[in-house]
Amino acid sequence: MPVTMRDVRAVLDPDEVDYSAGARLGPEAFDYLLALVRDTDPGLAAKAAYLAGVIRGERSEEVVAAAAASEDALVRVAAASAAALLAPASASRVLNDLVVDQDSGVQKLALRSVPADPSPELRSRVREVSAGAAEPGLRAMADNVLRGLH
Amino acid sequence: MTWNSWFSHGAPTAGFTGGPSIVSRNNAVCNIYVRGGDNALWQKAFFNGAWHPWGRHNDGAVLASEPALGSMGPNHEHIFVRGTDGAVWSKAWNGAGGWSGWFSHAAPVAGLTGGPAIVSRNNTVCNIYVRGGDNALWQRAFFNGSWHPWGRHNDGAVLASEPALGSMGANHEHVFVRGTDGAVWSKAWNGAGGWSGWFSHGAPAGGMIGGPTIVSRNSGVCNIYVRGTDNALWQKAYFDGSWHAWGRHDDGAVLASEPALGSMGPSHEHVFVRGTDSAVWSKAWSLVPTVILHLKVLTNPTSFTVDQMVASMRDVYASRGINVAVGSRETLDLPLLTDVDVSTCIMGTTTAEQNQLFANRNGVGANHVVAYFVRSTNPPGNGCAAHPAGRPGCVVSSTSSSWTLGHEIGHVLGLPHVSPSDRLMMGNGTWNITNPPPDLIDTERATMDTSPLTVNI
Numbered sequence: 037m038p039v040t041m042r043d044v045r046a047v048l049d050p051d052e053v054d055y056s057a058g059a060r061l062g063p064e065a066f067d068y069l070l071a072l073v074r075d076t077d078p079g080l081a082a083k084a085a086y087l088a089g090v091i092r093g094e095r096s097e098e099v100v101a102a103a104a105a106s107e108d109a110l111v112r113v114a115a116a117s118a119a120a121l122l123a124p125a126s127a128s129r130v131l132n133d134l135v136v137d138q139d140s141g142v143q144k145l146a147l148r149s150v151p152a153d154p155s156p157e158l159r160s161r162v163r164e165v166s167a168g169a170a171e172p173g174l175r176a177m178a179d180n181v182l183r184g185l186h
Numbered sequence: 187m188t189w190n191s192w193f194s195h196g197a198p199t200a201g202f203t204g205g206p207s208i209v210s211r212n213n214a215v216c217n218i219y220v221r222g223g224d225n226a227l228w229q230k231a232f233f234n235g236a237w238h239p240w241g242r243h244n245d246g247a248v249l250a251s252e253p254a255l256g257s258m259g260p261n262h263e264h265i266f267v268r269g270t271d272g273a274v275w276s277k278a279w280n281g282a283g284g285w286s287g288w289f290s291h292a293a294p295v296a297g298l299t300g301g302p303a304i305v306s307r308n309n310t311v312c313n314i315y316v317r318g319g320d321n322a323l324w325q326r327a328f329f330n331g332s333w334h335p336w337g338r339h340n341d342g343a344v345l346a347s348e349p350a351l352g353s354m355g356a357n358h359e360h361v362f363v364r365g366t367d368g369a370v371w372s373k374a375w376n377g378a379g380g381w382s383g384w385f386s387h388g389a390p391a392g393g394m395i396g397g398p399t400i401v402s403r404n405s406g407v408c409n410i411y412v413r414g415t416d417n418a419l420w421q422k423a424y425f426d427g428s429w430h431a432w433g434r435h436d437d438g439a440v441l442a443s444e445p446a447l448g449s450m451g452p453s454h455e456h457v458f459v460r461g462t463d464s465a466v467w468s469k470a471w472s473l474v475p476t477v478i479l480h481l482k483v484l485t486n487p488t489s490f491t492v493d494q495m496v497a498s499m500r501d502v503y504a505s506r507g508i509n510v511a512v513g514s515r516e517t518l519d520l521p522l523l524t525d526v527d528v529s530t531c532i533m534g535t536t537t538a539e540q541n542q543l544f545a546n547r548n549g550v551g552a553n554h555v556v557a558y559f560v561r562s563t564n565p566p567g568n569g570c571a572a573h574p575a576g577r578p579g580c581v582v583s584s585t586s587s588s589w590t591l592g593h594e595i596g597h598v599l600g601l602p603h604v605s606p607s608d609r610l611m612m613g614n615g616t617w618n619i620t621n622p623p624p625d626l627i628d629t630e631r632a633t634m635d636t637s638p639l640t641v642n643i
């Protein structure tokens with residue numbers, strides 16, 4: 037049975053989404069997830085971005101990156117969170133801008149998703165946060181991240 | 187003890203004329219009766235714990251007044267109306283035989299103004315009272331198994347409204363009317379002393395529209411209710427052996443009829459009115475199962491306001507007799523918790539961030555529930571009801587539907603997901619609810635009522 041938008045919505049519409057069950061949709065869901073990320077409904081876009089990470093396919097990064105470019109901070113929050121599910125190189129690309137996002141919630145999730153072996157660029161941005169974030173909680177998180185890096 | 191929120195009962199398809207009348211023949215049943223826009227009698231019943239649809243009495247009767255209701259026992263109720271011939275007519279229902287035919291009680295020689303009022307102080311007596319065409323009080327009594335002739339109360343009283351009747355015991359009844367001075371007046375009868383003189387209860391500040399309505403939920407209490415000239419509900423209470431001052435119900439209700447009062451037990455009374463939308467509305471005072479909800483806002487929701495969400499939740503909960511009281515409201519400035527980690531959102535399991543967030547219980551009692559309005563959950567969801575032990579509550583995302591709050595608190599009270607899309611607890615997303623407001627069913631109501639987080643106040 038091919039995956040349809042209806043199947044994707046059946047996974048994402050519940051108030052509490054069961055992402056591990058949704059992962060069974062597999063890579064066929066990516067087109068729909070990308071469409072939802074680009075849609076105007078931020079609630080669905082955020083859910084779609086996260087599911088794209090959970091599915092762990094070749095196009096996961098594409099969908100999560102689209103979410104990372106959203107104007108809506110809560111969609112970027114989902115992208116930052118989903119980045120933790122991407123391969124380290126993909127995660128580094130998606131997180132480069134998100135760790136220094138103007139929204140502290142996005143930064144929080146982005147810092148938490150930094151892979152143990154980040155790209156040099158991402159590593160230096162985490163240092164920026166550690167040194168200069170206005171929010172003390174973010175500086176502490178960034179310090180923590182730096183201590184855990186290889 | 188508390189008043190719950192106003193609740194709409196809708197209206198007959200034919201609409202209705204004037205205000206509603208109600209009767210409870212026992213503590214489990216309540217019937218609303220109205221004169222339909224088609225002048226037929228229409229009825230809406232509460233039994234088996236729920237309200238049922240409006241139904242028309244297809245018995246050919248043509249009403250020329252609002253109906254007056256009474257009961258002479260737990261399995262009996264009867265209804266009195268003015269007929270098109272200017273006489274008082276009645277029919278009765280009992281559990282064994284159903285509805286009788288209509289029966290004429292004729293009218294006072296002076297005729298009557300408006301419709302009848304009735305009272306049964308015990309199961310063997312019924313009295314019909316009317317405002318005569320001469321503005322005197324007239325009475326027709328049923329006792330010793332039969333109806334007796336109309337009689338005039340020659341006490342000089344001049345009525346400016348239909349009378350309202352009540353009883354505070356098997357040998358007591360009292361009659362309340364609007365006097366020509368715009369005040370409420372009453373006199374009482376008891377088996378030992380007969381009729382008292384008339385006594386003024388004054389009137390609400392600003393006066394009232396129409397006549398008074400009364401109810402005694404037990405033999406020590408009597409409440410007078412009127413529609414004020416400000417169209418608010420006003421009340422004057424008798425308890426602890428004396429009458430107290432008029433008070434206004436500042437609940438925003440705008441009355442479009444006189445109120446109708448009833449009681450479904452010694453600790454319960456409810457008031458029914460016509461609303462400005464021409465529907466019947468009611469609210470109840472009693473020990474009501476109540477969820478005390480505290481609102482803690484980190485980020486305001488985007489599609490609905492917090493107030494709209496609370497109103498939606500109230501709508502659904504009130505339909506099953508569960509009150510939602512807002513205990514407090516607080517803004518929390520926690521930018522690093524407004525995208526809160528909920529992990530898999532499984533009841534009984536919480537993340538460090540949930541523990542941190544739910545520690546904010548400033549002003550919250552032990553049996554109270556907190557809703558934390560956050561920007562988002564991580565992973566993304568509309569809400570999550572998982573909470574640390576002893577800190578009941580839920581989070582609601584800014585992207586939630588208007589029903590998510592009620593849905594999540596439903597989980598907190600012990601409700602699981604269900605499939606039908608017309609139910610509050612539907613598992614396929616409350617944005618997809620098909621027949622707003624969504625339903626709660628009997629067993630769900632029972633679960634909620636049993637929860638220690640639903641307190642009777």
Ligand SMILES: [Zn+2]
Binds near residue numbers: 052594
């Ligand atoms: Zn749910």
